[in-house]
Amino acid sequence: MKKKVKxxxxxxxxxxxxxxxxxxxxxxRQKTVEIKFGVYSGNKxxxxxxxxxxxxxxxxxxFEEQYPSAKVKVTYRSGTLMEDYSEWLAQKIVKGxxxxxxxxxxxxxxxxxxxxxxxxxxxxxxxxxxFNQKVFYQKALDSGKYGHHQYGLPMGIAPTFxxxxxTLLNKENITIDKEHWTWDAFxxxxxxxxxxxxxxxxxxxxxxxxxxxxxxxxxxxxxxFSDNGLKIAFQNEKLYETIDFMKKMYVLNKGTVVKxxxxxxxxVAFKTFSLPEYRAYTSDxxxxxxxxxxxxxxxxxxxxxSGESISRLDTMHLGMSSRSKNKAVAWxxxxxxxxxxxxxxxxxxxxxxxxxxxxxxxDIYSSISNREDKKILQxxxxxxxxxxxxxxxxxxxxxELKNILDQNIxxxxxxxxxxxxxxxxxxxxxxxxxxx
Amino acid sequence: xxFIKIKHILMKELAIIxxxxxxxxxxxxxxxxLYWFIYMMNLLIIIFxxxxxxxxxxxxxxxxxxxxxxxxxxxxxxxxxxIPLYTISLMLILGLSAIVKSFFHQKNIYIVILTILFDxxxxxxxxxxxxxxxKGMFLFLAATILLYVSLTDIxxxxxxxxxxxxxxxxxxxxxxxxxxxxxQNYINxxxxxxxxxxxxxxxxxxxxxxxxxxxxxxxxxxxxxxxxKIYIELNNQLKEANKKLESYAQESMQNxxxxxxxxxxxxxxxILGHSLTSIATGLEAVLELLExxxxxxxxxxxxxQEIAKKGLVDVRRSVKELKIDSIEKYALIPAVEKLIEExxxxxxxxxxxxxxxxxxxxxxxxxxxxxxxxxxxITNAIRHGRAQHIExxxxxxxxxxxxxxxxxxxxxSAIQKGFGLMxxxxxxxxxxxxxxxxxxxxxxxxxKLLIPIRWGNAYD
Numbered sequence: 001m002k003k004k005v006k007x008x009x010x011x012x013x014x015x016x017x018x019x020x021x022x023x024x025x026x027x028x029r030q031k032t033v034e035i036k037f038g039v040y041s042g043n044k045x046x047x048x049x050x051x052x053x054x055x056x057x058x059x060x061x062x063f064e065e066q067y068p069s070a071k072v073k074v075t076y077r078s079g080t081l082m083e084d085y086s087e088w089l090a091q092k093i094v095k096g097x098x099x100x101x102x103x104x105x106x107x108x109x110x111x112x113x114x115x116x117x118x119x120x121x122x123x124x125x126x127x128x129x130x131f132n133q134k135v136f137y138q139k140a141l142d143s144g145k146y147g148h149h150q151y152g153l154p155m156g157i158a159p160t161f162x163x164x165x166x167t168l169l170n171k172e173n174i175t176i177d178k179e180h181w182t183w184d185a186f187x188x189x190x191x192x193x194x195x196x197x198x199x200x201x202x203x204x205x206x207x208x209x210x211x212x213x214x215x216x217x218x219x220x221x222x223x224x225f226s227d228n229g230l231k232i233a234f235q236n237e238k239l240y241e242t243i244d245f246m247k248k249m250y251v252l253n254k255g256t257v258v259k260x261x262x263x264x265x266x267x268v269a270f271k272t273f274s275l276p277e278y279r280a281y282t283s284d285x286x287x288x289x290x291x292x293x294x295x296x297x298x299x300x301x302x303x304x305x306s307g308e309s310i311s312r313l314d315t316m317h318l319g320m321s322s323r324s325k326n327k328a329v330a331w332x333x334x335x336x337x338x339x340x341x342x343x344x345x346x347x348x349x350x351x352x353x354x355x356x357x358x359x360x361x362x363d364i365y366s367s368i369s370n371r372e373d374k375k376i377l378q379x380x381x382x383x384x385x386x387x388x389x390x391x392x393x394x395x396x397x398x399x400e401l402k403n404i405l406d407q408n409i410x411x412x413x414x415x416x417x418x419x420x421x422x423x424x425x426x427x428x429x430x431x432x433x434x435x436x
Numbered sequence: 437x438x439f440i441k442i443k444h445i446l447m448k449e450l451a452i453i454x455x456x457x458x459x460x461x462x463x464x465x466x467x468x469x470l471y472w473f474i475y476m477m478n479l480l481i482i483i484f485x486x487x488x489x490x491x492x493x494x495x496x497x498x499x500x501x502x503x504x505x506x507x508x509x510x511x512x513x514x515x516x517x518x519i520p521l522y523t524i525s526l527m528l529i530l531g532l533s534a535i536v537k538s539f540f541h542q543k544n545i546y547i548v549i550l551t552i553l554f555d556x557x558x559x560x561x562x563x564x565x566x567x568x569x570x571k572g573m574f575l576f577l578a579a580t581i582l583l584y585v586s587l588t589d590i591x592x593x594x595x596x597x598x599x600x601x602x603x604x605x606x607x608x609x610x611x612x613x614x615x616x617x618x619x620q621n622y623i624n625x626x627x628x629x630x631x632x633x634x635x636x637x638x639x640x641x642x643x644x645x646x647x648x649x650x651x652x653x654x655x656x657x658x659x660x661x662x663x664x665k666i667y668i669e670l671n672n673q674l675k676e677a678n679k680k681l682e683s684y685a686q687e688s689m690q691n692x693x694x695x696x697x698x699x700x701x702x703x704x705x706x707i708l709g710h711s712l713t714s715i716a717t718g719l720e721a722v723l724e725l726l727e728x729x730x731x732x733x734x735x736x737x738x739x740x741q742e743i744a745k746k747g748l749v750d751v752r753r754s755v756k757e758l759k760i761d762s763i764e765k766y767a768l769i770p771a772v773e774k775l776i777e778e779x780x781x782x783x784x785x786x787x788x789x790x791x792x793x794x795x796x797x798x799x800x801x802x803x804x805x806x807x808x809x810x811x812x813x814i815t816n817a818i819r820h821g822r823a824q825h826i827e828x829x830x831x832x833x834x835x836x837x838x839x840x841x842x843x844x845x846x847x848x849s850a851i852q853k854g855f856g857l858m859x860x861x862x863x864x865x866x867x868x869x870x871x872x873x874x875x876x877x878x879x880x881x882x883x884k885l886l887i888p889i890r891w892g893n894a895y896d
Binding site for chain 1: 511513
C-alpha cells in the first residue's frame, strides 16, 4: 500500500513536471519574441545625414509584417552617436544585455571576435536554404570573417577610388595607360599636370588631392599590423618605398597646400573618394551643379613597385550576439537587412553606402539615370574596385597607431628627414604604444 | 564469587569499549564540525567573489571603462547578474548533497558515490561561473570523499578524479581554449590600493579554507591513529582480562574438585555411616543375644550380614556414580519405603511412613537429595537419639514437598550441627529448599524439610 502511494506520487510529480514544461514552452512560443538591435547614428566619413533611422524603422516594419499576429518585435535605442557606440555596446556586453543583432564597428571587430561575442553565422548560412551568400560582394562577406568563422554579414559597403579630371588631362594632352597604372605613371601625370598656369610664381594646377601615404602603402604592401594589433607587420623597405614616393609627390607642389575646392574648380587632376563621400559630394542636396565645368571618370589607385592596384573597402557589418536567446529570429532579421532586395535598395537610397547585395547594385545601375552615380556604378569599374580592395585594420588601437604613423610620416616628408631613420623611430614609438 | 569477578571484568571491558566509542564519536564530531566549517568558508568565499565580480562589472560601466575592460579581458565576461545567483545556488545544492550523504553514508554507498559525481559537476559549474578564479570547493569535495567514502579503492578513484578535475580547471591552462575572464581582470580594474585590499581578502579567505582542510585532514589522521592506539590498548586490556578469566577458571576447577571431594565424603558418610551404624547397633544386640538365645542371635547376624552386603552394594554404586558421574534413577517413594523396611527388619526402632497428596515426579538430583536426607535423618535418630519410634511423613503440595521426620529419641537442648546436619542443610539449600531442626532434651528430634519442586514434568 505504502509503495503504491509512493509510486503514485512519483508518477503525478513527473506528469506535473512534463505538463508544466510543455505549458511553459507553449507560453514561450506564444510570447512575443523581442529582437534588440544595436545601431548608431553618424558615420565614419562625417557626412551629415538627416534621418539615420529611416532605413531601420522601415526595415523593422517590413520585417515585423512578415510575422503575423505581432509575434516578433524589433527594438533599438536611438540617439547613440557613433563616437559613443563602442562604449555603449561594451557596457551592454559587460552587463550581459547586449542587443541580439548590432552594427559592428571596425575598431571593435577583432576584439569582440576574439572574446567570442559574435555568433558564428556559418551554420545559419549553410542550413538556411533561402540564403544565398553569392548575392554578396565576396570581399565584403570575407571581411566579416575572423579566422574560419563568419562573424559579420555585410549590409552596406563603401569602396574607395579616385576620380580623374578628364578635361584637365585632355587640355594637357595627357593619356592614362590603364594597363600600366603604376606609381611612376601616376607621378608622371601629376608632374605633367602640376603647373603655374598664370605664371605668378605659385603652382595653381595640381596633380592630386587627398592621396595619403596609406593609400600608397597598400598598393605596395599587404598589412601594417597583425590582426590583433599586437605586432607591426609592415616591411621596412616597402614603407620606405611608399614614403619615398610620397616625398616625390609632395615636392611637386613646391609647398603649396592643395585645397579641396581646387578640384571642384577643375585645378586638380585626381581626387580620392570613398563612395559615401562621392555620393554626398555629387548629390543635389549639398552642391548643385558640382563639377559642371569638367568631365570626370573613376579610376583605381595606381600600383606600387611590389603591390597591386588596390584600395580600401569599408564594410558595415551586422553581428549577432552569441548569447542571444532568439538566434533563429535574429538570423532572419540579419538576413532581411543584408540580403533582402527591398532593404538593400534602401541602403542605396537612405544611406550613402553601396548595398552589399551586388544583384541589387546591378538593378540600381540599370534603373537609375543620375549621371554621377552611373559613372561609379558602372559594373566593370565598380567590381574591379571592390575585387581589388583591402579592409583597414580592425583592432581598437588602430586609430591611435595610425595617428602616430600619420604624424611621423608627415614629418619625414615635410621636414625631409632621413626615411630609414624615420621608420626606425616610428617603429619604436609604435611598439611603445602597443605595449601600453 | 568467581562469577561476580568475571562479571566485573566484563563490565570493565564494556566500559573501555564505551569510552573508546565516545572518544571516536568526539573526534568524528570534531571532524564533522570542521567539515561544515569548510563548507561555510567556501560559501563565504563564493559570495565574496561573485558579488565582487557583480559590483565591479557595474562599476566599470558607470565609469565608462567597459570598452577598455573588454580589451584587457580578452574573453567575453559572464553575465554579472547571473554569477551570484548561480554560484550561490549551486553552493547550496552542494550543501544539500552533503546532507544527503550524511544520511546515506552508512546505508547506501552507491547513493554516496553518485552524489559525489554529481558534486564534481556542480563544482565544475561553480568554477566556471567564477571565471575559474576559485577552485577551493574542490577541497570541500575532497573532505566529503574522505569523510563519507570508506572503501579505500573507491575513495582513491574519487580523490584522483577530483584532483584531475581540479588541475584541468586551471585558468592558465584553460584560457588557451576557453573563453574566460579571470577574477584578476576584474580586480585589475581597481586602483592599486583597492586591488591590494580585494586581493588580500581573497587570499586570506582562500588560505583559511586551505588551513581548515588541512586541519580536517590532520584530525582525521589523528582520529585514525587514536583509534589504532585505543584498539591496541583495548586489546591489551582484553588479554589481561582473559588471563584473569583463565586463573578464575583454574580456581573454579579447584572448587569443583573440592566440591566433588565433599560429595565423596558425604556419600561415604551417608552410605557407610548408615550401614556401619546398623551393623554396629545390630552387633551390640547380637552380643547380648548370644548369651540368651543363640539362634535368634544367629538370625540377627544373618540380617547384619545382609546390611553389610547392602552397604557394600551401596558403596559400589556410589563409586560407580563417581566414576561415570551419573545418578542411577530411583523412584523416590519405593526407595524410601525400602529403606524404612530395611530399618524395621532388624532394629528395635520402629519407622512409620505416611504419604499425603499427589506424588510428583522429581528430577534425579532432587530425588537423590531427599533420599539421602531421609536416610541421614533416620541414621541420626537411631545413632544419636536412640529412638524407638520414627515417623516419616511426606506431603506433596503444589510444586512443593514437605517432609517431617520425627523421632522419640533423647533429643538435645542445643543442637550441635555436626558434619551430617551441615551437609544436609547444604544439600537442601542447593535445591532452594529449607530445613528446620527442632529438639528438646528428652523430647526427641524433629527435622522439617520444605523442598520446592522444579517446574517441568512434575505431573506427568
